[in-house]
Amino acid sequence: MSQPRGISRVLGRGYVGLVLFFLYAPILVMALMSFNASEFYAFPLSFTLDWYRRLWGNAGIVASAWRSLWIAVATTAIATVLGTAAALALFRYEFRGKRLLQALLFPPIAIPWLIIGTAMLIFFFWVGIGRGTPAVILGHVALALPYVIVVVAARLQTFDPQLEEAARSLGAGQWVVTRDVTLPWIASGVVAGALFAFAVSFDQFVVSYFLAQPGDATLPVVIYTAIRKGFTPEINAISTIIIAVSMAVMLAASRFFKFGGER
């Protein structure tokens, strides 16, 4: 290795460090302030857990947190089952219109959530579903489905269809083949897809904002409303908890899904 390339290596790593600082510093500052006693974020910091205690006593926020959590769990369950089934069909069968079906997965990902969210609001009102938790779940599952299908399909790419053929030729029925041959192979993809679905729902703000009933809203919507009234360290505390939960979920997902591709 020649000398100049060694220097560029150090510069390169330093630069990545700067980018990481930019990405994490504000989150760390926010988290730090949730442990600061001053209501006005004043310095110097003096440690307290008061804001977390108060949070626990804030019935509105606690209720919306539980609501967000169970909506995310329901979304994950539905989207994972429907998405895995669809990915299997797209992998196994050749039929007319297959490319169209694959292309139809991109509008929900590519169209800004503002447009999708307002369109859902209009349609759900029109057909009588209106606002509220059922509408939120309908919307969240639709946003999560394409991610599950794409992630499971990526895992299926590594699966050899001859394994299914072999099992069938030994007399296994379609369901047994799926349960004992295909699903074990793609399990890591299904788990990763499920965790993505959870993240899409748990962190979803825009679509929930338009579909949630005021007074019956999910956590991010409650936080948005609170922020617009003024900042309090209580918001820092709940935000810190949310960031910790969603980062933990994605760290778990990373064990099952290589974001950077193989190698």
Add this chain to the structure above:
Amino acid sequence: MAQATSRRDALRAGVLLAPAYLWLTVAVFLPLSAMLFFSFLSAAPFTSANWHVTGLNYAEFLTRSIYPDLLGRSLLLAAIVTLACVLIGYPCAYVLARQVKGRAREALFLLIILPFWSNSLVRIFSWAIVLRGNGIIDHTLGALLPFVSVNLMFSYTAVVIGLVHSYLPYVILTSYLALQAIDESILEAARSLGAPFRTILFRLLLPLSLQGLAAGAVLIFVPVAGSFMEPRILGGKHGIFYGTLIEDQFVATFNWPLGAALSFILLAVVLVILAAASPILKRAR
């Protein structure tokens, strides 16, 4: 691969596909169609019995200059944020893809895309805490340079910083995937022939990773053009954009047909951008 010549296969495929695609139809495709229809109504059918089909909502967009102005303002914001993300993110992707190896690379890469899957609202709020007057930046600067006070909160700059923070991982992710797919021996060949880094960058790296870079840029430009939460929180009175205009129609002034028309105009712009980018996005396939 099995051929769906038999009816049983066709049936099986249908049973597996129908639930997911029915769901997408009810929750995405029908709503988008309903919104298109809605944008041609004079009033919402469920608020007023007296409604008819009209082109007035679109005419209002054209005749009141504030609407096209705000659309232009949002597109400019999207261009600035996209450019900043590309300039900051591409070199970072290059270092990750070509200089760092093994477990260090995996760990760094994970650290970069971790925030991108965490709550965007919370991350925007974290910038509000950092940027506010008497916040940590103000304090640090004040300690170094007395009598200097900065308050970036509620400014155009704050909106740009928050959005760059939100969307930077996209361009790093897509550029990284494209850059790591480039064969090292091509770069070695260029180096051994004495090509300076500038030549390698503009003649090899950029053209070979253009697809990933363009995908990242589109993934940033489109949502930023429709952003409303970020400008609301960080922009204050400088935070009026096309997205907040649409939000207002649905949650403040309750003019849903106008909101639908404004949303559709944005959707049309998005589709034009996607169509314009598609030759680059498809090229390397």
